[in-house]
Amino acid sequence: MLSIIISTYKPNLLQQLxxxxxxxxxxxxxxxxxxxNPGIMxxxxxxxxxxxxxxxxxxxxxxxxxxxxxxxxxxLLEKYYNLPNLGVLGLAGNKxxxxxxxxxxxxxxxxxxxxxxHTGHKKVIFEQPEFPLEVKVIDGVFIGIRKKVWEEFPFNExxxxxxxxxxxxxxxxxxxxxxxxxxxDLDFEHFSEGNFGDQWIEACIxxxxxxxxxxxxxxxxxxxxxxxxxxxxxxxEKISFFHRLRYFSAMGVNKDTLVSGLDFLFxxxxxxxxxxxxxxxxxxxxxxxxxxxxxxxxxxTNLEVIISDDAxxxxxxxxxxxxxxxxxxxxxxxxxxPQGIAANWNHSVEKAHGKxxxxxxxxxxxxxxxxxxxxxxxxxNRLQIVFCKRTIINEDSxxxxxxxxxxxxxxxxxxxxxxxxNYTIFSKKNLKDLDxxxxxxxxxxxxxxxxxxxxKLYLSVGEFNNSLKQILDYEYWLRALQKYKIGILEKKLVQxxxxxxxxxxxNSESLNEEYKLPRKILYEKFLWNIEKKHLxxxxxxxxxxxxxxxALRYRN
Numbered sequence: 001m002l003s004i005i006i007s008t009y010k011p012n013l014l015q016q017l018x019x020x021x022x023x024x025x026x027x028x029x030x031x032x033x034x035x036x037n038p039g040i041m042x043x044x045x046x047x048x049x050x051x052x053x054x055x056x057x058x059x060x061x062x063x064x065x066x067x068x069x070x071x072x073x074x075x076l077l078e079k080y081y082n083l084p085n086l087g088v089l090g091l092a093g094n095k096x097x098x099x100x101x102x103x104x105x106x107x108x109x110x111x112x113x114x115x116x117x118h119t120g121h122k123k124v125i126f127e128q129p130e131f132p133l134e135v136k137v138i139d140g141v142f143i144g145i146r147k148k149v150w151e152e153f154p155f156n157e158x159x160x161x162x163x164x165x166x167x168x169x170x171x172x173x174x175x176x177x178x179x180x181x182x183x184x185d186l187d188f189e190h191f192s193e194g195n196f197g198d199q200w201i202e203a204c205i206x207x208x209x210x211x212x213x214x215x216x217x218x219x220x221x222x223x224x225x226x227x228x229x230x231x232x233x234x235x236x237e238k239i240s241f242f243h244r245l246r247y248f249s250a251m252g253v254n255k256d257t258l259v260s261g262l263d264f265l266f267x268x269x270x271x272x273x274x275x276x277x278x279x280x281x282x283x284x285x286x287x288x289x290x291x292x293x294x295x296x297x298x299x300x301t302n303l304e305v306i307i308s309d310d311a312x313x314x315x316x317x318x319x320x321x322x323x324x325x326x327x328x329x330x331x332x333x334x335x336x337x338p339q340g341i342a343a344n345w346n347h348s349v350e351k352a353h354g355k356x357x358x359x360x361x362x363x364x365x366x367x368x369x370x371x372x373x374x375x376x377x378x379x380x381n382r383l384q385i386v387f388c389k390r391t392i393i394n395e396d397s398x399x400x401x402x403x404x405x406x407x408x409x410x411x412x413x414x415x416x417x418x419x420x421x422n423y424t425i426f427s428k429k430n431l432k433d434l435d436x437x438x439x440x441x442x443x444x445x446x447x448x449x450x451x452x453x454x455x456k457l458y459l460s461v462g463e464f465n466n467s468l469k470q471i472l473d474y475e476y477w478l479r480a481l482q483k484y485k486i487g488i489l490e491k492k493l494v495q496x497x498x499x500x501x502x503x504x505x506x507n508s509e510s511l512n513e514e515y516k517l518p519r520k521i522l523y524e525k526f527l528w529n530i531e532k533k534h535l536x537x538x539x540x541x542x543x544x545x546x547x548x549x550x551a552l553r554y555r556n
Contacts (some may be wrong), residue, residue: 001058004036019067031055039292058142087177089145090113090139091138094111097137101204110408126184135182194197199326230251235260275452279291280344282309286353287363296326298368306348345472352455354455356375357455363497366495373385385451388488394498410459423489
C-alpha cells in the first residue's frame with residue numbers, strides 16, 4: 001500500500017503521470033495526493049501537507065515531470081520498504097557527504113550512483129549491485145520513506161522554504177538514526193536534469209552554512225577533487241557572474257584548484273544585453289504562475305521583468321509580488337490605469353530598461369531556451385526583430401494539434417506559403433512569393449509572445465496603435481517590416497494558450513473594420529512588393545481610367 005505525494009503546478013504533467021502510474025504500478029492499493037503548488041510554498045511545506053493527508057504507511061514523494069516504465073513497480077518497491085532500519089529511499093545518491101557547498105554527488109568513482117535516465121540522453125540499462133545499496137544522501141526526484149520515520153523526520157519547512165537541498169537535509173537527518181538506500185531496479189525517466197542556476201547557488205551557499213549535520217571527514221586531496229569536480233560541473237551552467245563569485249568564495253580555492261576555479265568564474269562570462277520581459281496583465285491569476293515560472297526557468301540570465309497591471313480584480317498582483325520576492329533578477333510591478341490593450345503594452349515597454357523587449361502574455365509560456373535562442377539569432381544576424389513558431393495549448397496545458405482553429409492559425413507562415421527550414425530572414429520583397437489572400441487577412445508573423453525586438457525598433461516604429469483591439473500586433477509588425485528585416489525561427493519556443501477568457505478570443509467574436517486594415521496597409525505601403533495580379537487589381541479599382549487606357553491600347 002502506497003501514498004504517492006506530488007507537488008504540482010502543471011496540470012498536463014500531473015494528468016500524464018497519474019495515467020502512467022495507473023498503467024504501471026500493478027495490483028496494489030495506492031493513492032495519489034497532489035499538492036497544488038504554483039510557487040506559493042516551498043517543496044518541504046508541500047510534501048509535509050501531503051504526508052499529513054496520507055492514509056498508508058509507505059510514502060513516496062516524486063516530481064511530476066517523470067515517467068515510470070517498470071511493470072508492477074508497486075510490488076517491486078515492497079522489498080525496499082521492508083528493509084530493516086530504513087530511513088529514506090532514492091534513485092540516485094552518494095555514500096558520503098562533506099561539509100562543502102555542492103549537491104549530493106561528490107564526483108568520486110564508486111561512491112556516487114544514479115539509477116534513473118534523463119530525457120535527451122541515451123538510455124542506460126544499469127548493472128545491478130549487491131542488494132541493498134546503502135548511501136548517505138539521495139537526490140530528491142524520488143524519495144521513499146515510511147510514515148513513522150517521516151513523523152520523526154519531517155521535511156524541514158522551517159529552514160528550507162525553496163526547492164533545493166530538501167533532499168540532502170532529510171537524508172542527513174535520517175542517516176543519524178537509520179540507513180538510506182537506493183532503488184536500483186526501477187525503470188524511471190526524469191524529463192529534466194535539474195536547474196543549477198542562481199537560485200540553486202544561493203540555496204547551496206545557505207545550506208552549507210548549517211553545521212548541525214553529521215558530515216563525513218575528508219582529506220585535503222578529497223577536498224581538492226570535490227572542488228575541481230563541481231567547478232567543472234557548474235562551469236557550463238547559466239549562472240550570473242555575481243553568483244559565480246559568491247560560489248567561488250564559499251567553495252574556496254588553493255593552488256591545486258586555481259585553474260578550475262578561475263575557469264568557473266570567467267570562462268562562461270558573457271556580456272549579454274539586458275532583456276526586459278514585459279508582461280501586461282489584467283485578471284490573469286489563473287495562468288500567471290505558469291507564465292512567471294517559465295521566466296525563472298530561462299537559460300538566458302540577464303533579465304528584468306516588467307509587470308504592468310490594468311486594475312486586476314483577482315489576485316494577480318499578489319502573485320506578482322510573490323514572484324518578485326523569489327526572482328533572482330529585478331522585477332518591477334506597475335499599476336496602470338486601463339486605457340486599452342495597446343496602452344498597457346506600450347506602458348510596459350516604456351518602463352523597460354533593457355536593450356531588448358520580450359513580450360510574455362499572462363496566459364502563455366516560454367520554453368527554457370526561448371530568450372537565449374532568439375537573442376543568439378538576432379545578434380548573429382544583426383536584426384532588430386525575430387519571431388519563433390509556437391505550440392498551441394489549451395486551458396489544461398494540453399497541446400492542440402487539430403481542429404478548425406489549428407488548421408487556420410496553427411502555422412501562420414506555412415498557411416501563407418512560407419516554408420521555413422531552421423530559419424528565414426524575411427523582407428518586404430518576399431511578400432510577392434506568398435499567398436496575398438492569406439497574409440492580407442491573417443497575421444503572418446505571430447503574437448507578441450512569439451516575438452523579441454529591440455528598444456531601438458520600438459523607438460523607430462512607434463507605439464502600438466491603441467485605437468485597435470484585435471489586429472494591433474499585426475499592424476505593428478507590418479509597420480516594422482517597412483523599415484526592418486524580420487527573422488523567423490522554425491523552432492517552437494513559446495506556448496500560446498487558446499481559451500475563451502483571453503482578450504483576443506473575445507475581440508474576435510465581434511466583427512469590425514479592423515480586419516480590412518492589413519489589406520489596406522499592404523496596398524498603400526507595400527504595393528510594389530505584392531503579387532502582380534493583386535497589384536493590377538488594386539490599380540484598376542483605384543484608378544479606373546487605367547482600364548480604359550488599356551482597352552484603347554488593344555483597340556488600336
